[in-house]
Amino acid sequence: MADKHIPNHLFKALIEREQKGMLRKLTSNYPTIDFCSNDYLGFSKIGLLSKKLETSSLKQETIYGSTGSRLISGNSVFVEEAEKQIALFHHAESALIFNSGYDANLGLLSSIPQKEDLILFDELVHASIHDGMRLGLAKNFKFKHNDVEALKDLVQRHQKDFKNIYIVVESVYSMDGDTAPLLEITEFIKPFENIFLIVDEAHAIGVFGNQGRGLCNALGIEKKCFARVYTYGKAMGCHGSAIVGSEVLRKYLINFSRSFIYTTALPNHSISAILNAYQLLIETDQKDILQNNISYFYSKTSGIKNMIKSQSAIHSLVVDSNEKADLLEKKLGTKNMYAKAIKSPTVKEGAERLRFCVHAYNTKEEIDLLIEQLHN
Known part of the structure; x- marks a missing residue:
């Protein structure tokens, strides 16, 4: 039942967004292997x-x-x-x-x-x-x-x-x-x-x-x-x-x-x-380390269908629905890897994706593990 002190359209908008699989929620329980954050050089995460x-x-x-x-x-x-x-x-x-x-x-x-x-x-x-x-x-x-x-x-x-x-x-x-x-x-x-x-x-x-x-x-x-x-x-x-x-x-x-x-x-x-x-x-040489990891990631993902080509730290796999993006994020989470599902309306419908951010602190073993999961 609607609260008389809260406008009805707030409830309606939230219900509609949830029904479409678009409802945003905060989380703080992140998997250990980070392919999500914007901390590309590790200045924050590794304490530099x-x-x-x-x-x-x-x-x-x-x-x-x-x-x-x-x-x-x-x-x-x-x-x-x-x-x-x-x-x-x-x-x-x-x-x-x-x-x-x-x-x-x-x-x-x-x-x-x-x-x-x-x-x-x-x-x-x-x-x-x-x-x-x-x-x-x-x-x-x-x-x-x-x-x-x-x-x-x-x-x-x-x-x-x-x-x-x-x-x-x-x-x-x-x-x-x-x-x-x-x-x-x-x-x-x-x-x-x-x-x-x-x-x-x-x-x-x-x-x-x-x-x-x-x-x-x-x-x-x-x-x-x-x-x-x-x-x-x-x-x-x-x-x-x-x-x-x-x-x-x-x-x-x-x-x-x-x-x-x-x-x-x-x-x-x-x-x-x-x-x-x-x-x-x-x-520091963090930028050089990052660039090496970006090159390695790019070489390993170049054959994956629907992976957007990128020479930056950001790489996206387009999966074309919010449900698929959510599912992939959860599956990677079971392997202790964190990559974020980017859903509509943040991106347009049909361009939903899993976004991967490569960091200087990611190891080649972590990248290989991720690629293995994507191929599966």
Whole structure:
């Protein structure tokens, strides 16, 4: 019976989602062999970051809460110096730290494009990008995943109707694990003074580029991007994010990005964790170990039907229904292996999959055991 203090549509929505096999639930009982987490380099799981923080000169013990937003009482010399170091590492003029990748995309896409502008986005970009566009003023159109010709067609059709065009892609896509055709896109937009490229590098930092600087670095296009978003909850093993770009971009976001302005800032110990994670990128060989594991995983899965080809840490086996995805996750769980069923509506119906994340700490024996189960 419905509770009179709870709107009926809440019950109806939950019942409908459960009947379709789409109901999301939290769990905390994870199998031991990890092919699920975003901790690609193992900075978090194998304790590299916590050990680094214990002895670091960048350790901050003064306060655990920042006490306010950056514009009130939550700013410090320490965080501003951190942003300078982040900008230097990513070969940018400036950087601005946000509390999460979601906050960064929300703040960027809701504040930069204006009413007279257009956003063209890859159909598989993250939910945070969609939410940012919904909150913004600009019109937006999607283009077929990684289809540069479709993007060109949209530009040619609409360029004269809008003041500026923003193209939004992810360098590595979180569900398929494939990479954006960044070289083709940057070459195409070169003649246009009013087209600006925004790249979300969430799943590329720590995995690609010199010392893990990302795919834009690996391809030599850092200076060709209007804005790049780097998040720290994946390969970096901590929390937070940064938008890097020009000093004008930084000043604009400080003044107009609501997800930056109206939230309590990250505390100094979180900033310290970010800086120490960057030092680990420079000092350790975790990226090389990860790349070796990715190559091994790719070679072992190349003959498996419906496995999406990927050179990143993310690999997906499409199984085309929520029920099949759930079943495979449970079967692997009985072998003490954890890979996550990604179900609709997170992905579109018919594209449900089991997603595998490869890590620096996965052994070849663990990968072999997984492949054996997939063949079975």
